[in-house]
Amino acid sequence: MNEQESVQGLFIVGGRIxxxxxxxxxxxxxxxLSNLLQVHNxxxxxxxxxxxxxGSPQTRNLNNEKVVELIGNAGGSVNDADRALLKLVNPGDNGDLERLLNALQLASALTIHTQGGTVTLGEGAAAKTFNVDALEALRHKIGSALVEAxxxxxxxxxxxxxxxxxxLRAHRTFISRMVRSRRSNLPRPRIFTTNYDLVIERALDELGYPYVDGFSGTVERRLNLSFYGLDFHRIDTSTQKVIARADGALYVHKIHGSLNWRARTERDRITGVESLxxxxxxDGTPSGDDRVLIYPTTAKEGDTLAFPYSDxxxxxxxxxQQDDTAILAVGYGFADPHINRILLRSLAxxxxxxxxxxxxxxxxxxSVMAEILESDDVVGKRLDADDxxxxxxxxxxLAQAADARIAVLTGDAGKFTVFADLMPDPSLGDAVASPRTVSELIESLELIGRKTTAKTLAEDGFSA
Structure with missing residues (x-):
C-alpha cells in the first residue's frame, strides 16, 4: 500500500489543515489525542x-416510502389513510423524520386546541380531513418503529x-484505549450520549469495566442522580481499608433517555406524596407513554426542561465548565440546539x-475532499482557501473557526470504526486484556488446578 492509498482524511485545527x-x-x-486524553476533565x-x-437508523434521507419501510420492519402496518396523511404532511418527500414527526404533532395539537376533533390538510381537491386518532396513530407507529430500529x-x-x-469491537476499542490512556490519578471520563441504544452499556459489560449510569438498586433499578457522585475503589477484604481506585471505571449519561427506561408515577409510602x-x-422495552425518550422533533428542546433530562x-x-477540560464529540452532528448552546457558551x-x-x-x-487529499501543498493552509x-x-x-482550541477530524478517518483504531494505544503490543478477560483466565487456571489435584489424588488412591 502506498502513502496515497493510505490517506484516511484531514485533521484541521483552528481553521487550518x-x-x-x-x-x-x-x-x-x-x-x-494523547494530550486531550490527559486533561483533567x-x-x-x-x-x-x-x-x-x-445499523443505527437515519432520521434524514428518508422519503415517505422509507418511512413506510421503517414501520414495516418494526412489525407495524400502514393503511391507505396513513399513506395519504404522509403525503400531505410531507408533500416535498424531503425525508426529514424530525420535521415529519413535528408536523404530525402540530396537527394533532391543533385538533385538540380547536376542540373540533378533526383537521383538514392540503388545498383544493387534494384536501383531506383527518381526526386526531388517525394523526396520533401514525405518530405512534413512527415512534415505535424508530425505537425498534x-x-x-x-x-x-x-x-x-x-x-x-x-x-461491539469498535466500541470496546474506543472505550478501552480512552480509559487506559489516562493517568490513574485523573477524574473518571464522562460519556454523554444522545443515543437510545444500549451499545455503550453492552461494550462496557464485555470489557468488564465498572460504570455509574445514575441508577441505584439491583432488582429494582431506579434513577438516582446522586449516584454520579460515587466512585469505585479496591479494598482489602480483611481490613476494609482502601487500597486504590478501581481501574477502568467511568460515568455514562444518556441525556435523551434510553430504550430500557420506563417512567412511572409513584406514591411515597411515608408522606403519600406522588412523584415521577x-x-x-x-425484561424488554417499555411501550407508548411509558418510554423515557426525547423523540427527534422540534419540541425536543422543550422536552429537556422536564425530569430527568433537565438534570x-x-x-x-x-x-x-471545569478547568482543563476537553470535549471529544464523535458521531454528533450538532443538530440539537439545546446541546449546542451549552457547548458554545462554554467555549466562550x-x-x-x-x-x-x-x-x-x-x-x-x-469531490472537494478528493481534490484536497490529492494536493501536495494544503497542509498549513486554511480549509476555505482558494475559494x-x-x-x-x-x-x-467549526472546522473553519479560527480558534486553536477547536479541532475537526473528517474524511474516512472520521468514521467511528476507523477513529477507534486511530486512538492512541498505550499498550506495548496487542490490546491489554480487560478485567473480564483476566478473570476468565484466572477461572480457567483454577479449573486446571482442580483437575490436576483430582488426578493426583486418584493416582494416590484417594477420591476427590
Whole structure:
C-alpha cells in the first residue's frame, strides 16, 4: 500500500489543515489525542454516527416510502389513510423524520386546541380531513418503529460486514484505549450520549469495566442522580481499608433517555406524596407513554426542561465548565440546539476548554475532499482557501473557526470504526486484556488446578 492509498482524511485545527491522516502522518493526530486524553476533565459526546456501522437508523434521507419501510420492519402496518396523511404532511418527500414527526404533532395539537376533533390538510381537491386518532396513530407507529430500529446491532444486512461476528469491537476499542490512556490519578471520563441504544452499556459489560449510569438498586433499578457522585475503589477484604481506585471505571449519561427506561408515577409510602420515577427495565422495552425518550422533533428542546433530562443536561453543563477540560464529540452532528448552546457558551467563557469533533462527511463534498487529499501543498493552509467550497453545516463552521482550541477530524478517518483504531494505544503490543478477560483466565487456571489435584489424588488412591 502506498502513502496515497493510505490517506484516511484531514485533521484541521483552528481553521487550518494541520495534516492529512496517513500511515506516515497519523502520529500528528495521535499526539493531539494523547494530550486531550490527559486533561483533567474528559467529556465524550457520542451521537448516532457512532452506531451507523451497527445499523443505527437515519432520521434524514428518508422519503415517505422509507418511512413506510421503517414501520414495516418494526412489525407495524400502514393503511391507505396513513399513506395519504404522509403525503400531505410531507408533500416535498424531503425525508426529514424530525420535521415529519413535528408536523404530525402540530396537527394533532391543533385538533385538540380547536376542540373540533378533526383537521383538514392540503388545498383544493387534494384536501383531506383527518381526526386526531388517525394523526396520533401514525405518530405512534413512527415512534415505535424508530425505537425498534434503535435496538442494535440491527439485522445482519444492516450491519457492516466487518462487524457482523463481533459487533461491539469498535466500541470496546474506543472505550478501552480512552480509559487506559489516562493517568490513574485523573477524574473518571464522562460519556454523554444522545443515543437510545444500549451499545455503550453492552461494550462496557464485555470489557468488564465498572460504570455509574445514575441508577441505584439491583432488582429494582431506579434513577438516582446522586449516584454520579460515587466512585469505585479496591479494598482489602480483611481490613476494609482502601487500597486504590478501581481501574477502568467511568460515568455514562444518556441525556435523551434510553430504550430500557420506563417512567412511572409513584406514591411515597411515608408522606403519600406522588412523584415521577424512572426505572430500568430488564425484561424488554417499555411501550407508548411509558418510554423515557426525547423523540427527534422540534419540541425536543422543550422536552429537556422536564425530569430527568433537565438534570442530565445540567450535568453536561457543569462538566464542560471545569478547568482543563476537553470535549471529544464523535458521531454528533450538532443538530440539537439545546446541546449546542451549552457547548458554545462554554467555549466562550472557558479558555481552558478544548474540542475535537469527529465527523466523516459534514465538512466537505466528496469531490472537494478528493481534490484536497490529492494536493501536495494544503497542509498549513486554511480549509476555505482558494475559494474552496465547504458544506453549510455546523461541523463545517467549526472546522473553519479560527480558534486553536477547536479541532475537526473528517474524511474516512472520521468514521467511528476507523477513529477507534486511530486512538492512541498505550499498550506495548496487542490490546491489554480487560478485567473480564483476566478473570476468565484466572477461572480457567483454577479449573486446571482442580483437575490436576483430582488426578493426583486418584493416582494416590484417594477420591476427590
Amino acid at each position: 494541520k495534516s492529512k491522516v496517513t500511515l506516515a502522518d497519523r502520529h500528528i493526530l495521535q499526539d493531539h 474528559l467529556v465524550v459526546l457520542l451521537g448516532s454516527g457512532a452506531s451507523f456501522h451497527l 434503535c435496538k442494535l446491532p440491527g439485522k445482519a444486512d444492516d450491519v457492516d460486514e466487518d462487524y457482523r461476528t463481533d459487533p 420515577e424512572v426505572h430500568q427495565v430488564a 442530565l443536561m445540567r450535568q453536561l453543563g457543569d462538566s464542560v 467563557v472557558n479558555p481552558a476548554l478544548n474540542v475535537l469533533v469527529v465527523d466523516p462527511f459534514a465538512v466537505l463534498e466528496p 474552496r467550497k465547504t458544506k453549510g453545516t455546523a461541523v463545517s463552521a
